[in-house]
Each structure stands twice: as C-alpha cells, then as structure tokens.
Amino acid sequence: MCHYMLSTLASGGVHSSKFNITIYLTLQKSWTPTMWFSCNNTEQCAVVRQGYQVLAEYHLIEQEQLKNIYAIPSYASALHWYGIIFIHSGFYAESMFRFSIMLPENFPNVTSLPTVIFTTACYHPHIRPQTQSLDLSPFFTEWRKDYHHVWHLLKYIQAIFADPESSICSCVTPSGERVYMEEANNMEALTMLSTDRVAFINKVQQLAEFTREHIYDSPTSSDPHYIVVEPCCSERHEKIMEQLKSTSWKEATAIDTLPPAECLACIDSSRQMDEEEANQLAKLSAMNGRMKHPKLQRY
Numbered sequence: 001m002c003h004y005m006l007s008t009l010a011s012g013g014v015h016s017s018k019f020n021i022t023i024y025l026t027l028q029k030s031w032t033p034t035m036w037f038s039c040n041n042t043e044q045c046a047v048v049r050q051g052y053q054v055l056a057e058y059h060l061i062e063q064e065q066l067k068n069i070y071a072i073p074s075y076a077s078a079l080h081w082y083g084i085i086f087i088h089s090g091f092y093a094e095s096m097f098r099f100s101i102m103l104p105e106n107f108p109n110v111t112s113l114p115t116v117i118f119t120t121a122c123y124h125p126h127i128r129p130q131t132q133s134l135d136l137s138p139f140f141t142e143w144r145k146d147y148h149h150v151w152h153l154l155k156y157i158q159a160i161f162a163d164p165e166s167s168i169c170s171c172v173t174p175s176g177e178r179v180y181m182e183e184a185n186n187m188e189a190l191t192m193l194s195t196d197r198v199a200f201i202n203k204v205q206q207l208a209e210f211t212r213e214h215i216y217d218s219p220t221s222s223d224p225h226y227i228v229v230e231p232c233c234s235e236r237h238e239k240i241m242e243q244l245k246s247t248s249w250k251e252a253t254a255i256d257t258l259p260p261a262e263c264l265a266c267i268d269s270s271r272q273m274d275e276e277e278a279n280q281l282a283k284l285s286a287m288n289g290r291m292k293h294p295k296l297q298r299y
Contacts, residue, residue, distance in 0.1 A: 054073055054103070057150045066151065068085060068088065068158075071101060076223055080100065082221075082223070082225060090164075091197075094208050099120075101150065103150075116157070117133050118134065124189055126138065126167060134185075136156065140152075140156075170182075
C-alpha cells in the first residue's frame with residue numbers, strides 16, 4: 001500500500017502513476033467572513049454576508065462527498081478558490097490538473113458565471129489554449145443562486161474529463177450516430193477528438209505524463225489554503241487525525257500552535273480505487289441522465 005498526503009504548505013517526493021485519495025480538508029480557524037471589512041457599515045455587512053454564503057458553498061461540497069476532485073476558498077479571498085482533480089480512467093487516465101475558480105464580485109447575487117482557469121496545461125475542446133479558461137456554456141446558461149452551487153462546477157469538470165466525446169456531442173441521430181459541436185474553445189482539440197480519437201488519446205496522455213512529473217512541484221502561491229501534494233508521513237498523518245478527533249478542536253488548530261490547514265490523503269489498494277471510481281461514475285451517470293448532448297445539459 002502506497003501512502004500520500006495532500007497538505008497546504010509542503011512539496012517534494014517521489015512519483016506515482018496512481019492516485020486514490022481520501023482527503024481531510026480543514027479551513028484555518030482564523031478564516032472567517034469577518035476577515036473582509038470595509039470602511040462603510042453597509043458595505044461591511046454585505047461583505048461579511050457574502051463570506052458566510054461562500055463558506056456555506058464549501059460545506060455543501062463536503063456534503064456532496066465528491067471523489068478525486070477538491071476545492072477550497074483561498075485564505076486571501078473568499079472569491080478565489082483553489083482546486084485539483086485526479087483522473088483514474090478514460091482518455092485522461094492518471095492525469096492531475098490544478099485549477100482556480102473565480103467567483104463574481106457580487107456572488108451569489110448575480111447571473112454571470114464564475115470563471116474557471118486551469119493552471120496545469122490541459123488539452124480539451126472546452127478549454128481555451130491561450131488562457132486555459134473553461135467554457136461553462138455547455139452546462140450553464142446563467143448562474144441562478146437558488147439552484148446552482150460551486151459543487152455543480154466540480155461535477156461539470158469531472159464530466160468533461162470522464163467522457164470528453166459526450167461533452168462535445170450536440171445530439172444523437174435516430175440511427176444512434178453522434179453529431180458533434182461545430183465550435184468549441186479549442187477547435188484543434190474538437191476536430192482531433194471527433195475525427196481521430198487515437199491521436200487525441202496520445203496527445204492527452206503525453207500531458208498526463210507531464211502532470212505526473214510535476215505533481216510535487218513547489219507551491220506557486222504562499223496562500224495557506226493552496227493545495228500541495230507531498231509524500232505521506234505516517235507520524236504527521238496520525239498527529240493530524242488525533243487533532244481532528246480532539247474535543248478541544250479550537251485549541252488544537254490555533255494558528256499560533258500548528259501549521260495552517262492540513263489536507264491528508266491516502267493511495268489505497270487498486271480494488272478500493274476501482275470501487276470509488278465506480279461510485280463516482282454512478283453519481284456522474286445520475287447527473288448525466290438529465291443532460292442534453294447527451295452527457296451535458298444547460299440549465
């Protein structure tokens with residue numbers, strides 16, 4: 001059994017081509033909506049209210065119990081999130097991609113969509129090569145605060161990597177043939193995927209190897225909530241687990257006594273990896289049952 005850890009301020013280690021990760025993500029205790037103050041009382045109340053709404057989004061993600069994809073608000077801003085996805089199967093098997101989510105300034109009381117930028121090089125029809133921005137329009141027409149949540153973004157990201165061919169399918173003919181989109185953020189990737197899937201697989205597997213080689217790169221941000229992957233230290237793992245079980249959680253996680261926000265993970269047996277993958281695909285299938293072409297539906 002190989003063990004790995006995700007933490008928020010460490011890097012380095014050896015390469016592994018398999019990721020099967022269970023994560024314990026903890027926001028810093030000092031990370032609260034009262035961080036963001038303004039000189040005007042009305043503005044201050046609005047910002048604090050927004051902070052609590054974003055914190056609620058984070059708790060909704062925890063409740064969804066998504067596997068192999070993780071996101072957390074940055075310490076510096078509630079509107080800037082760090083994310084990471086590990087892919088076990090399909091065209092993008094054994095890839096790891098980092099991304100950032102930028103929520104609109106007046107989130108969630110806006111109809112404009114969040115912005116998702118991949119910070120790891122990624123080749124996909126829905127990702128613009130110049131900016132690495134993700135096209136959300138195949139799934140979202142606008143943001144509806146009473147219906148949409150950040151976890152919807154994460155499931156959409158999972159869906160386009162789990163089945164990229166369905167993500168570019170606009171409809172299916174009565175004979176069962178797929179009709180692909182005519183336009184996408186990356187037209188080269190769209191053409192290659194729709195006409196030469198072998199070449200597309202070779203292309204994305206080259207990038208998969210690159211992501212594995214750089215999985216333990218040093219942090220590009222000093223933000224305490226930046227997600228960093230490092231080899232697991234069993235002693236550190238046990239210490240964190242004891243802290244999570246502690247009855248004096250507030251004291252145990254005080255900023256002056258411990259490093260900020262720990263995020264632990266374990267690569268377990270291939271059998272467990274397959275089971276978790278099957279469970280995640282079942283969830284995606286349930287979501288995809290509503291989708292338009294045929295795996296994605298705008299709403």
